[in-house]
Amino acid sequence: MGKILVTGATGNIGKYVVSELIKKGEAVKAAFFNVEKGELDCEKVQFDFLNKATFDDALRDVDRIFLVRPPQLADPKKDMRPFLEAVSAKGIKQVVFVSLLGVEKNPIVPHRKIEDMIREMAIPYTFLRPGFFMQNLSTTHQEEIRARDEIFVPVGKAKTSFIDTRDIGAVAAQCFVDEKHIFQSYTLTGNEAIDYYQVAKILSEVLGRNIDYKNPGLLKFRRETINRGVKKEFANVMTMLYLLTRMGTAEKVTDDLEKVLQRKPISFKQFACDHKSIWEKSKITV
Known part of the structure; x- marks a missing residue:
């Protein structure tokens, strides 16, 4: 090979x-x-x-x-x-x-x-x-969680079937070593869809402090995101993605990942525990 x-x-x-x-x-x-x-x-x-x-x-x-x-x-x-x-x-x-x-x-x-x-x-x-990466919360939204104790996302009560990118990497690797995956398409999600109120609750439990889901309107989200230093083009993309999420497009749950890996996906709680240090108050971002 x-x-x-x-x-x-x-x-x-x-x-x-x-x-x-x-x-x-x-x-x-x-x-x-x-x-x-x-x-x-x-x-x-x-x-x-x-x-x-x-x-x-x-x-x-x-x-x-x-x-x-x-x-x-x-x-x-x-x-x-x-x-x-x-x-x-x-x-x-x-x-x-x-x-x-x-x-x-x-x-x-x-x-x-x-x-x-x-x-x-x-x-x-x-x-x-x-679907949506869990790691979006430890990268794109890291600073607002760490410094402001908030999740600033405009999706209302819509649910998201978050997936850990470690799982995507594992699926990709497995697809390379077994030819039965050629000419296949897999929709990869976690094993449950949760809303951002649940996300905030889990993060609050793991971090030992209150994390608040702010749920701004779409226009306020875009304006504030740009004010916080995000480029306008990327802020526009984020706003569009969250608009689609608000419409229910991110809630689908499949078992494709489990079929490929023969195990359950990493849970959001496990992801939060594994990345706890990312959101610690003492963490300095460069």
Whole structure:
């Protein structure tokens, strides 16, 4: 077997894909925009979706690819298609692509367009369609929880079937080592959908202090998010995603993850316990 190229190798999912594949004895090539900053214990290669000159080195000796779309690349036809054409020309055996929950019903989002291109080029695929990441609360929303004891999210009482990105990484790795997962699509969620009042309650119990779910209106959320230093473009994306959540699009629960891994998903309570130090008052963010 050849090597597995992991794009987004230091991201919320990619780093777990790398570690899980190494545990399984697979040869991993981790792709970095700046390879000098790569700290993973595997082969590293410089890679940029927008630079065709990096494709040959990245794909050398590779027969499988873990693919994630960098969020700043919003035009798949321009930004992603050249690389997929190189992948197709090389005869890659499998691409595991991190798509999006509900993408099969939404032809507008970039993830769906990438899925369509992969099918069009007849590239053997596995599509992973996860729901909201638990890690959004330990990254994007970390500071408001740590410093303000609040969750500032505009979704009302809508429920979300949160998934731990460690589980997504584990599923991706398993899909590479068993050919039965080729040409399959998996909708990945936790094993329950909870609202943000429940999220706040669990965090309060784990942290030993009260965390308040603020539940702002959508316009207030967008305005305050920008005021807190988030770029307008990203604030707009967040607002749209939470609008969709408010409409009930994030509450779906499936057992796809359990079928692949033969175990239950990581619970939100376990995630909170494992990441407790992230939200401690003494934690300094850089």
